[in-house]
Amino acid sequence: MLGKTFYKKNDAELETAKMFNEISEKKEFKNKESQNNSKNNSLCILDKETIGYIINKFSPMSVEIRESLNNLSKTLESTIDYIEDKSSNIIKTERNFELSDYYRKISVEVYDMIKNINEYVKWMETEYEHENNDFKETTQNSIEEINENISEIENKNIDNNINFENGIEIYKDFSTKEPKAFKLNKDIVRVDDWDDLLVKTAEILTKKYKESKHSNKTVNKDIKISEKKSNENTFRNTVIEMLNEYKINLNDFRLYC
Numbered sequence: 001m002l003g004k005t006f007y008k009k010n011d012a013e014l015e016t017a018k019m020f021n022e023i024s025e026k027k028e029f030k031n032k033e034s035q036n037n038s039k040n041n042s043l044c045i046l047d048k049e050t051i052g053y054i055i056n057k058f059s060p061m062s063v064e065i066r067e068s069l070n071n072l073s074k075t076l077e078s079t080i081d082y083i084e085d086k087s088s089n090i091i092k093t094e095r096n097f098e099l100s101d102y103y104r105k106i107s108v109e110v111y112d113m114i115k116n117i118n119e120y121v122k123w124m125e126t127e128y129e130h131e132n133n134d135f136k137e138t139t140q141n142s143i144e145e146i147n148e149n150i151s152e153i154e155n156k157n158i159d160n161n162i163n164f165e166n167g168i169e170i171y172k173d174f175s176t177k178e179p180k181a182f183k184l185n186k187d188i189v190r191v192d193d194w195d196d197l198l199v200k201t202a203e204i205l206t207k208k209y210k211e212s213k214h215s216n217k218t219v220n221k222d223i224k225i226s227e228k229k230s231n232e233n234t235f236r237n238t239v240i241e242m243l244n245e246y247k248i249n250l251n252d253f254r255l256y257c
Contacts, residue, residue: 046065046120048123051065051124051127052127055124055127055128055131056131059128059131059132062124062128063128065124066121066124066125066128069117069120069121069124070121072117073114073117073118073121076110076113076114076117077114079110080107080110080111080114083103083104083106083107083110084103084104084107086103087100087103087104087107088100090103166256167183167254167255167256168254168255168256168257169250169251169253169254170182170236170239170240170243170250170253170254170255171223171224171225171226171240171250172226173226173228173230173233174230174232174233174235174236174255174257175228175230175232175233176230176232177232177255177257178193178194178232178257179191179193179194179197179255179256179257180256180257181255181256182197182200182201182253182254182255182256183253183254183256184201184204184248184252184253185252187204187208189204194232194235195235197235197239197255198235198238198239198242201239201242201243202242205242205243205246205248209246209247209248212246212247212248213245213246213247215247217247219244219247219248219249219250220243220244220249220250223250223251225237225240225250239253
């Protein structure tokens with residue numbers, strides 16, 4: 001009899017403890033629900049002004065923050081799966097539909113967190129792209145300014161023996177002539193020979209006239225090119241082909257010999 005009574009007493013204690021735990025969970029959830037109703041659902045732990053400054057001044061770290069938030073979002077997704085498994089198990093083993101419902105409400109709150117995090121990450125990506133584009137534009141302007149300065153320095157260092165008042169249009173006859181420099185718009189480039197002329201013409205075209213190459217304008221249709229046969233004019237014709245490819249007016253390209 002004593003053994004049987006002791007068993008029943010333990011059962012009663014276990015049942016009481018179980019009921020106490022369920023009541024505690026319900027109170028905890030209700031308190032949490034009340035708090036959530038009185039606050040904004042935004043990601044308030046990460047101040048946008050501070051994060052914006054980090055994106056602007058310390059962009060590599062902002063990328064790591066963004067990746068960490070993505071990882072947190074994935075962990076919360078796994079948390080939902082875990083809670084849902086627990087919720088289903090409570091119904092299967094205990095038929096406790098009320099507690100299972102509370103668990104699922106927690107899952108919904110976690111899902112709201114995930115949505116807030118994902119929206120915040122999208123905002124960070126937009127800010128990062130904006131800052132990155134501004135940086136690229138500033139850098140490109142600086143590169144162009146440096147190239148212009150280099151071009152000016154190179155032009156000043158051109159051989160003073162070259163007479164730049166007597167430039168010859170590229171479509172003229174260059175038989176028996178050897179180039180010393182060429183001028184394309186404002187750029188003057190010194191060359192050693194015809195081979196060097198081809199190389200440096202290609203360089204300046206690819207660096208400064210990429211956009212012109214893909215334009216729809218038509219050039220040089222009315223220009224008559226000297227047809228005299230010579231090795232020099234063969235080189236000249238190659239230069240003309242490059243200029244036509246990049247839609248450069250032949251009158252803008254002059255040789256100094």
